[in-house]
Amino acid sequence: MRLDKYLADMNIGSRKEVKNYIKKGLVQVNDKQIKSDKFQVDPEIDKVIFDGQEIKYQEFFYYLLHKPAGVVSATKDNHDKTVMDLFSTSDYRDDLFPVGRLDKDTEGLLIISNDGAMSHRLLAPKSHVPKEYYAKVAGVMTDEDVKAFDEGITIDGGEDCMPAELKVVARDLDKNTSEIRLVLHEGKFHQVKRMVKAVGKEVTYLKRIKMGNLELDPNLDKGKYRDLNEQELEQLNQK
Numbered sequence: 001m002r003l004d005k006y007l008a009d010m011n012i013g014s015r016k017e018v019k020n021y022i023k024k025g026l027v028q029v030n031d032k033q034i035k036s037d038k039f040q041v042d043p044e045i046d047k048v049i050f051d052g053q054e055i056k057y058q059e060f061f062y063y064l065l066h067k068p069a070g071v072v073s074a075t076k077d078n079h080d081k082t083v084m085d086l087f088s089t090s091d092y093r094d095d096l097f098p099v100g101r102l103d104k105d106t107e108g109l110l111i112i113s114n115d116g117a118m119s120h121r122l123l124a125p126k127s128h129v130p131k132e133y134y135a136k137v138a139g140v141m142t143d144e145d146v147k148a149f150d151e152g153i154t155i156d157g158g159e160d161c162m163p164a165e166l167k168v169v170a171r172d173l174d175k176n177t178s179e180i181r182l183v184l185h186e187g188k189f190h191q192v193k194r195m196v197k198a199v200g201k202e203v204t205y206l207k208r209i210k211m212g213n214l215e216l217d218p219n220l221d222k223g224k225y226r227d228l229n230e231q232e233l234e235q236l237n238q239k
Contacts, residue, residue: 003027004037006048010055011093026051061096062233063112068222073101073110083110086223103190108208109216112225128185132210133192139201141168141178148199155194162186212236
């Protein structure tokens with residue numbers, strides 16, 4: 001790999017900026033000053049130093065984001081703030097993207113990465129990776145609703161949904177409200193809201209709390225993100 005690509009990939013600067021850094025003598029490889037941007041390095045073996053700091057090569061990045069309401073799951077948007085706008089300048093990379101999406105008004109677990117193969121594996125319809133949601137509902141969810149979800153219901157537009165695990169966490173008959181947890185094995189547009197609507201109720205608050213075996217970190221505030229650790233990456237690879 002060319003030295004300028006190595007450093008640009010690690011967010012040291014643009015290719016043009018990195019070339020200038022190298023020419024100025026700010027880069028060492030294996031304790032030797034290198035002034036050629038075409039110099040070849042092996043990310044697995046060579047030790048690269050920029051301005052006195054070792055720069056270790058990392059191909060893929062994985063972040064756990066606690067998405068707040070009011071931002072869209074996109075890399076760019078002409079009207080709304082995006083999840084990528086929540087990233088600091090030091091962590092932001094042009095190749096990062098949200099793995100899947102949450103509606104603008106939905107909160108919760110969202111993975112941000114640059115690993116396209118991992119994203120495809122998690123989102124491919126045939127993978128049926130489970131996603132768990134917590135929701136507040138206007139209306140009282142019944143045992144009949146639980147059974148209907150378990151059997152698979154038809155939502156508006158005549159779309160059939162796969163069986164889903166609905167658990168009624170709380171019912172308030174006086175206020176005519178419910179709290180539920182719902183596990184889906186597919187990802188239709190606005191699916192949770194449309195399924196609840198199909199049984200005559202309305203979702204008033206929605207939060208994704210789990211994707212596969214990866215759970216939302218309860219200590220991660222809304223709008224904040226952190227690197228996934230090795231155990232969490234393993235959990236992502238498990239169904």
